[in-house]
Amino acid sequence: MYWSIFTEILVLELLIFYLSLQYAWDASEEYLFKAMVAFAMRRYSNKETTQISNVLLCNMTERVSFWFVVTDSAKNVTTVPGSEVEAAIRMNRNRINSAFLLTDNTLQFLKISSTLSPPIESSVPVWLIVFSVVLCLVVAGILFLVVSGIRQRKKNNRESAETGDLEDKCDTPVTTENGIPCDILDLKAGQINGVYAADDERFTPL
Amino acid sequence: FVKQQDKRISHFVRMSNAQSLDIPEVLKEDDRPKWDNKFQYILSCVGFAVGLGNVWRFPYLCQIYGGGIGSLMVSFIVSLYYNTILTWVMWYFLNSFQEPLPWSACPLNGNRTGHIEECHESTAVNYFWYRRALNISSDITDSGNLQWWLVLCLAICWSIVYICTIRGIESTGKAIYVTAIFPYLVLTIFLIRGLTLPGATEGLVYLFTPNLNILKNPRVWLDAATQIFFSLSLAFGGLIAFSSYNSPKNDCEKDAVTIAIVNSMTSLYASIPIFSILGFKGTTGYWDCLDRNIISIINEFDLQDQSIMRDNYTIWLEFLNTTHPKKITSLKLRSCDLQEFLEQSASGTGLAFIVFTEAIILMPGSQGWAVLFFVMLFSLGLSSMFGNIEGILTPLLELRVVSKSVPKEVLSGAICLVSFVTALCFTLRSGSYWLEVFDSYAGSLPLLIIAFFEVTGVVYVYGIKRFSDDVKWMTGRQPNFYWQVSWRIISPLLMLTVFVAFVTLQTQKQPSYGAWNPKYKDFPMKEEKDYPAWILAICVLLVVLPCIFIPMVAFYHLIKRVLGRGKKEGT
Numbered sequence: 001m002y003w004s005i006f007t008e009i010l011v012l013e014l015l016i017f018y019l020s021l022q023y024a025w026d027a028s029e030e031y032l033f034k035a036m037v038a039f040a041m042r043r044y045s046n047k048e049t050t051q052i053s054n055v056l057l058c059n060m061t062e063r064v065s066f067w068f069v070v071t072d073s074a075k076n077v078t079t080v081p082g083s084e085v086e087a088a089i090r091m092n093r094n095r096i097n098s099a100f101l102l103t104d105n106t107l108q109f110l111k112i113s114s115t116l117s118p119p120i121e122s123s124v125p126v127w128l129i130v131f132s133v134v135l136c137l138v139v140a141g142i143l144f145l146v147v148s149g150i151r152q153r154k155k156n157n158r159e160s161a162e163t164g165d166l167e168d169k170c171d172t173p174v175t176t177e178n179g180i181p182c183d184i185l186d187l188k189a190g191q192i193n194g195v196y197a198a199d200d201e202r203f204t205p206l
Numbered sequence: 207f208v209k210q211q212d213k214r215i216s217h218f219v220r221m222s223n224a225q226s227l228d229i230p231e232v233l234k235e236d237d238r239p240k241w242d243n244k245f246q247y248i249l250s251c252v253g254f255a256v257g258l259g260n261v262w263r264f265p266y267l268c269q270i271y272g273g274g275i276g277s278l279m280v281s282f283i284v285s286l287y288y289n290t291i292l293t294w295v296m297w298y299f300l301n302s303f304q305e306p307l308p309w310s311a312c313p314l315n316g317n318r319t320g321h322i323e324e325c326h327e328s329t330a331v332n333y334f335w336y337r338r339a340l341n342i343s344s345d346i347t348d349s350g351n352l353q354w355w356l357v358l359c360l361a362i363c364w365s366i367v368y369i370c371t372i373r374g375i376e377s378t379g380k381a382i383y384v385t386a387i388f389p390y391l392v393l394t395i396f397l398i399r400g401l402t403l404p405g406a407t408e409g410l411v412y413l414f415t416p417n418l419n420i421l422k423n424p425r426v427w428l429d430a431a432t433q434i435f436f437s438l439s440l441a442f443g444g445l446i447a448f449s450s451y452n453s454p455k456n457d458c459e460k461d462a463v464t465i466a467i468v469n470s471m472t473s474l475y476a477s478i479p480i481f482s483i484l485g486f487k488g489t490t491g492y493w494d495c496l497d498r499n500i501i502s503i504i505n506e507f508d509l510q511d512q513s514i515m516r517d518n519y520t521i522w523l524e525f526l527n528t529t530h531p532k533k534i535t536s537l538k539l540r541s542c543d544l545q546e547f548l549e550q551s552a553s554g555t556g557l558a559f560i561v562f563t564e565a566i567i568l569m570p571g572s573q574g575w576a577v578l579f580f581v582m583l584f585s586l587g588l589s590s591m592f593g594n595i596e597g598i599l600t601p602l603l604e605l606r607v608v609s610k611s612v613p614k615e616v617l618s619g620a621i622c623l624v625s626f627v628t629a630l631c632f633t634l635r636s637g638s639y640w641l642e643v644f645d646s647y648a649g650s651l652p653l654l655i656i657a658f659f660e661v662t663g664v665v666y667v668y669g670i671k672r673f674s675d676d677v678k679w680m681t682g683r684q685p686n687f688y689w690q691v692s693w694r695i696i697s698p699l700l701m702l703t704v705f706v707a708f709v710t711l712q713t714q715k716q717p718s719y720g721a722w723n724p725k726y727k728d729f730p731m732k733e734e735k736d737y738p739a740w741i742l743a744i745c746v747l748l749v750v751l752p753c754i755f756i757p758m759v760a761f762y763h764l765i766k767r768v769l770g771r772g773k774k775e776g777t
Contacts, residue, residue: 061508127300131358134300138365145372149615 022101025064029100030057033068036096037089041070041080044088239376241451246379248464250448253386253589255439255469275759276656277443279752281597283648284442285625287641288594289367290632291555292587293359295580297339298559300359302576309334310567328730331564336722339559343635344723346643347738350635357633360626368622370588371595372615375451378592385585385592392582393476396575400482403569409485412548413477424707431704432650438469441657444593447600457681459689480557487565488547495542499523502537555638558583595621639719643741648748651708655753658701665693717742 023029034055041050050070060066070080089096089109097107241247301308312321312330320326325333336342343350370381400406420426439445449458493516500514503526514522527534566575598621602608608617632641664673670693678684685693720732737745 065505126304127297127355130300130303131362134362138362138369141369142365142372145369145377146615149373149613153613 032099036099037068037070040088040092040096044091239374239451241375242379246382247448247452248461249386250378250382250592251445251465252468253382254444254448254593255437255465256472256586275601275755276652276752277441278598278601279755280648280652280656281442281444281594283644283748285591285594285598286629287632287644288587288591289363289625290360290629290637290641292363292584293356294339294555294559295583295587296359296363297355299577299580299584302573302580305573307567307572307576308338309563324724331560332730335559340638341635342638342722344721345735346636346639346719346741348636352630352633353635357630360629360633364622364626366588367591367595368619371592371599371618374599374614375596378596382589382592385589388585389582392578393479395578396479396483400479400486403482403486405486405489406482407485408489408544409481409548410478412485413481425711428704428707428711431700435653436649437473438466439590439593441653441660442594443597443601447596448593450600455680459677459681459685483565484561485548487561487568488544490568491547492542492544495540499539499542502539506533506537642719643745644748647745651749652752654701654705658698658705659756661693661697670694
């Protein structure tokens with residue numbers, strides 16, 4: 001429905017996208033609308049003079065659009081200027097939309113450019129939080145890998161130093177005994193032939 | 207002291223009783239790493255070959271039409287910009303944890319009376335990509351500052367690459383299990399979800415319906431050839447690097463066939479969920495268009511609701527056009543054509559960051575789908591990055607440019623650090639334009655040239671006979687007729703044709719790019735701008751630099767041999 005304006009300052013138009021309604025539009029819904037407009041006027045002017053009976057709807061169509069005017073019973077049944085009504089509605093647009101389960105697009109006040117409510121923004125952007133989590137994981141990973149690499153290298157150095165000593169003891173650089181390499185034999189304690197070890201006692205100590 | 211001496215003597219006695227004195231193989235210095243198992247190797251090659259191109263370039267192409275230092279240079283240049291794409295993926299991933307998704311709605315302008323102009327005129331998704339992610343400038347020469355959020359994401363991406371490549375294939379071999387298999391899992395999930403969305407079948411029908419006229423356009427064949435080339439990641443040196451860690455007696459013929467088949471199958475497999483979801487997006491857009499028109503008509507003619515539905519819309523429109531033509535024209539209805547919506551696809555960054563993100567916000571549970579999608583893209587790109595880095599690391603180690611005492615961790619760290627610093631140029635405001643330059647010039651022509659020289663070098667210089675014997679030694683059988691014909695004739699000929707076609711097509715018209723300029727009169731269409739001369743010079747340099755090493759190194763070896771012969775004759 002389109003409300004057309006018969007005077008510039010008085011009447012406001014309302015258009016509801018019928019296909020977006022999740023309920024049937026009947027007289028009770030109109031009552032709710034009047035209540036919402038009255039509520040908006042009360043909030044805006046901080047006076048509790050606006051009654052539901054002050055809001056008049058007319059020119060209803062099936063497609064759910066109508067014209068509405070707000071009268072001021074205090075001032076000799078004149079209508080409230082359209083700019084005031086506009087301002088009141090703009091202030092409470094959110095509440096009116098949610099009362100009808102509609103949005104700015106589906107509940108259109110023609111001639112009101114709404115002040116849109118900003119989305120809820122947390123003080124720290126969400127992506128920074130996720131980023132810090134990822135950063136901690138990455139730094140932990142790098143430290144772990146570097147440290148384990150250094151330790152592995154130290155162990156390798158120590159092992160190669162030990163094999164170097166043993167190679168000095170053996171006259172031939174690498175020899176095998178019965179197929180087992182010399183250094184492995186000596187590294188593994190307990191594989192030394194017991195017969196020879198006992199021979200130590202035959203030699204007189206100095 | 208005597209005890210020590212005794213121990214030595216007894217030791218010596220033992221020694222002389224030794225059975226044999228030959229040096230055992232196990233103690234020979236073998237510092238070259240090895241793959242833990244064959245599956246790791248295949249997975250690495252597949253991961254390297256299967257990259258972002260399989261997901262976003264192949265489906266696009268389906269839709270609209272139907273040398274060692276040279277390789278190192280190409281790998282380096284490609285690593286730079288490839289990881290920048292991963293930076294963008296990371297940025298979107300970090301932003302996917304919000305409700306609602308930041309690219310689903312336009313932000314408000316200064317005095318909160320409406321949406322930001324640039325966003326209102328294009329779409330929320332476009333605005334988020336061009337302004338919030340890239341903060342793009344309107345010209346490639348207008349560099350602007352470094353975008354700090356992109357620098358942070360770039361640092362994280364290179365750190366992750368460093369973690370995975372820190373010890374060469376020892377570490378990538380482990381990481382590849384995740385990064386190569388995970389994308390297949392996600393693609394399957396998207397496949398199941400995509401096929402259940404409305405409009406999926408339209409998308410698939412559109413994808414697989416061949417348009418035979420388009421096959422006449424030579425550009426189609428050129429794009430197909432370059433796609434398969436880039437897709438298999440040939441001539442990067444990465445595949446050679448990976449394969450060098452295999453044992454010499456390895457059935458390389460089977461590996462080559464396996465990887466090629468897996469790569470192509472993946473491209474096809476990826477097309478199905480992508481196009482189901484694009485079909486869903488196109489259908490939703492089409493329905494929205496119809497609904498808006500229906501409402502305007504119903505409002506204008508004060509008809510009963512539900513009288514005009516989507517399926518009888520065209521009948522009603524025709525009827526009303528004949529009875530009340532003036533009213534209909536005054537409504538300024540937008541013509542809704544499903545084909546037009548389905549054609550609004552894109553390739554590359556456009557597909558992932560604009561089209562697909564728009565589709566995701568329409569699906570219920572969008573945060574989860576967004577996170578899943580971007581993690582999949584990230585692991586796809588990461589596994590390809592392993593190949594690129596390996597293509598840099600292995601030649602550096604082989605050519606003994608650095609001394610052996612430098613640990614591998616330091617070398618890979620140095621590569622990542624240098625690449626990070628160089629890639630900072632892509633985080634400037636004009637970064638995405640530069641990326642396009644790099645992608646079109648460094649990532650295409652040098653690969654063709656290097657691969658061409660590789661093939662001709664092996665077949666005609668090294669000798670096909672020798673090579674066939676080597677293959678026989680490795681696999682146990684001579685390469686059959688198919689391989690002989692391909693290596694000798696088909697491959698060199700095809701590559702030469704593609705190269706010539708590419709060069710002719712490029713030189714036919716002045717190279718230009720599409721700039722995102724909010725002040726353009728046809729905004730949100732992109733403004734066609736020509737590249738200035740100095741940028742064209744850089745393009746030529748990007749192509750020539752990797753390729754110049756082939757003749758240079760050949761020349762160097764020639765000189766060395768001539769001088770060597772001269773010395774021999776002299777003494």
